[in-house]
Amino acid sequence: MDIFREYTSLNYRENRYLIHKKSGAILLLNGSAAMFVDLHAEKLSKSQICNKVSSAMGIDPARIETDLKSFIQTLQGQSSYTFETDQLNGSKSPEWTPMTLDLTGGYQTFYSVGGLEFNIVCSSSAVSQFCEAQFAPLSIRQLLQDTAVDIKVIESYEGWAIECDGSLIDLVPEESSVVGRLRGLMLERIGGQYRYSIGIHAAAVLTADSLALLFSAPSGYGKSTLSTYLSLNGNASLGDDSLVVDLITQMVIPFPASAKLAPGSIDALGLGGDGSFDRLRRIDGDFESSEGPVKLFAPSDQSQTLTVPRLAKALIFPKYDSAGRTEIRALDVADVFSRLMISGVCWNQDPSTGLAEAYINFVAGMSAYELNYSSSVQARDLLLELDLL
Structure with a gap:
C-alpha cells in the first residue's frame, strides 16, 4: 500500500x-x-x-x-x-x-x-508533518524525487513505517487516532516496565552534562526544527515526537521508532510558523534552503546511543515567533500543567491516586520555560547562556 x-x-x-x-x-x-x-x-x-x-x-x-x-x-x-x-x-x-x-x-x-x-x-509524523502545519502537499513527493536513498513503505506494528536506507523513520498507523495509537503502543512496549510513566508529545536532546532537555509543544510550533538544529550542532537527539518519562526517577526513555532516526537516517525539516508553504525558512548558514519544500539532513554525531534513559534537566515549551523575537521566561507550575495537556500527554493506565501524585510531583519539581524564537541560532545561544544545554 x-x-x-x-x-x-x-x-x-x-x-x-x-x-x-x-x-x-x-x-x-x-x-x-x-x-x-x-x-x-x-x-x-x-x-x-x-x-x-x-x-x-x-x-x-x-x-x-x-x-x-x-x-x-x-x-x-x-x-x-x-x-x-x-x-x-x-x-x-x-x-x-x-x-x-x-x-x-x-x-x-x-x-x-x-x-x-x-x-x-x-497519518503520523512522516506524513502529518506536512498535513498538520509544516509541509505543502508536494513535500513527500519531492522527498522521494530529490533523494537518492532507498525509501520504502513497510508493514510494522499493525500499521505502516517509512524505511530509509534500512533505518526506520516513523510509524504510520493506517487508520483512526494516530497519536492515540502511537503513544499507546509506545507506553505498552516501553512504559509498561515503569510503574508510573507518561508519554509526552515532545522532542529531546542531550545536554553537555548528559541530561535530557525536553521540547514539548503542539504540532507546528517548531519543536522539531529547533531540536534538529541542536542535534546538528553538538547535542545528540534523544528522539522526536514521542517520549516516555518515568515519573518516579524523572528519566526520559526515548521511543525506539524515534530513536532509530539516528545514525544514517534522514528526515525533513518543517516551516514552523512563518506562514509559507513554498520554501523552508533559514535555520543557519549551512542549511539555507532552496525553493524546494523539504530539506534532508544526517545527524552530525552518530556515536550516541539514543535508547539509554537520561535524567530530565528542564522542560522547554517552544514556539516559532514570526515577529522576529527570541526570548525565554520561567513558567509556574499551573502554566506547566496546562501547556503539557495542550501539547499532549498519554497515560499508561487509568489515572490512579499514585500516578496522579507522581505526575504532580514531576511537574512541580521540573524547571520549565516558555521559549519564543525566530532563529534557531539565537535560541541555542540563549539556552547556552542559561546553562540549559
Whole structure:
C-alpha cells in the first residue's frame, strides 16, 4: 500500500486542500496552520470550525466561513467526486492518477492540532508533518524525487513505517487516532516496565552534562526544527515526537521508532510558523534552503546511543515567533500543567491516586520555560547562556 497516494490535492478559491481518498476528510492548507475537517463530523458546527480555523490562521472569519462552507457543500452534494488532475500543480501528474473519492463513509477521529480539537483523519509524523502545519502537499513527493536513498513503505506494528536506507523513520498507523495509537503502543512496549510513566508529545536532546532537555509543544510550533538544529550542532537527539518519562526517577526513555532516526537516517525539516508553504525558512548558514519544500539532513554525531534513559534537566515549551523575537521566561507550575495537556500527554493506565501524585510531583519539581524564537541560532545561544544545554 502506497501511503503517499492516499491523498489528492486541489485549489479552491485561492485555498489549498488535501483530500483523503478513503475517508473524504478535507485538509485545509493556508497561512501558518492546517486542519482536517471531517465531512461527517457532528462534534463541531461549520461556524465553529470556521471560527477556529480563522483564529488559527489570522484570516477574516467571514472569508473562511464562505469558502469552507461552499467547498464542503460542493462535495456533500454528491456521493462521489472524481479528481483527474493535481490541481495544486495545475497540470496532470504521473503521481496522481484519476480516482473517484467515495464520500459515503469516513472516520470519526477526534484529534488535536495545535491545541485545537477537530474530527480528522491523519497519518503520523512522516506524513502529518506536512498535513498538520509544516509541509505543502508536494513535500513527500519531492522527498522521494530529490533523494537518492532507498525509501520504502513497510508493514510494522499493525500499521505502516517509512524505511530509509534500512533505518526506520516513523510509524504510520493506517487508520483512526494516530497519536492515540502511537503513544499507546509506545507506553505498552516501553512504559509498561515503569510503574508510573507518561508519554509526552515532545522532542529531546542531550545536554553537555548528559541530561535530557525536553521540547514539548503542539504540532507546528517548531519543536522539531529547533531540536534538529541542536542535534546538528553538538547535542545528540534523544528522539522526536514521542517520549516516555518515568515519573518516579524523572528519566526520559526515548521511543525506539524515534530513536532509530539516528545514525544514517534522514528526515525533513518543517516551516514552523512563518506562514509559507513554498520554501523552508533559514535555520543557519549551512542549511539555507532552496525553493524546494523539504530539506534532508544526517545527524552530525552518530556515536550516541539514543535508547539509554537520561535524567530530565528542564522542560522547554517552544514556539516559532514570526515577529522576529527570541526570548525565554520561567513558567509556574499551573502554566506547566496546562501547556503539557495542550501539547499532549498519554497515560499508561487509568489515572490512579499514585500516578496522579507522581505526575504532580514531576511537574512541580521540573524547571520549565516558555521559549519564543525566530532563529534557531539565537535560541541555542540563549539556552547556552542559561546553562540549559
